[in-house]
Amino acid sequence: MKERFLQLERWTSGIAMVLACLMLAVASGLAVFQIVTRFVLEQPAEWSEVLIRFSLIWMVFLGIPMAFRQGAMVSVDALYRAMPDKLKRILDALVALAALILMIIVLWWGYDYAVRGSVQTMAGLEVLSMFWAYIAMPVGAVFAIIGIIANYLDPRRMELETAQ
Template identity: 65%
Template sequence: MRSIILRIDRASTSLAMAVACLMLAVASLLGMYQIVTRFVLEQPAEWTEILIRVSLIWMVFMGIPTAFRQGAMVSVDVLYRWSPKGMRRVLDWVVCLAALTLVAVIVWWGWDYAQRGSVQSMAGLESVSMFWAYLALPVGGLFSVLGIVANLIDPQRNELETAQ
């Protein structure tokens, strides 16, 4: 069971990071396009502004699962170093449960927000619903759950191991 969860996590975290990298590239390209159209051609493309924002939102929420997987989101390094071995596992569980609670809130309210935003359209892209922008919250949250659980099963603490 453990190896199956870790295999699924590896695939999902890699997919999430690939999407995050793609969204960064999209935001960068759209930003360059906007600069060229605004300052060189003097014909600004308003639709690029909203797409840059949306791609940055997706980039952040798809990058979070990797941070959770590496144990970089909740930093309890000092407390972890000062604790005996038995207490460290308790800290792992506390961090896991706290992170899962936070992610559950993000998924729940993110889905609610996405549904409510489905009646809105993006400024400059009237035919595209805001649902697709707000969907980043629950999707990123669901990917994060796998990273949180995988970090509990197989903790990644490279920075702590080298510092001791």
């Protein structure tokens, strides 16, 4: 059961990371396009700024699950190092519980915010509803919840490896 869940997490985290990287590439490409249209052609494209913001929001919320999975999101290094080995697993459980509670709140309120914002349109890109920007919060929270549980089941301490 544990291995199946970890396999699911690897798959979902991989998808989330690929999409986050894609959103970064989209934002970068649109930024270059915006610079060219604004400063070279002197005809700014208003919609590109909106899409840059949109893609950066998605990039952040799709990148968060990998940070949780690697154990780099909620950093309690000093406390973890100072604790006896018997208490480290309790600290892991408390950190995972706090992160899960936070992500459940983000999931709940993010979905509510997306639904309420569905009547709004994006300034400069009126054909798209704000729902598509706001839904990044609950989507990212679902991926993050999977990453938090996976990190509790199979801890990775990536931030400890790079600490001096």
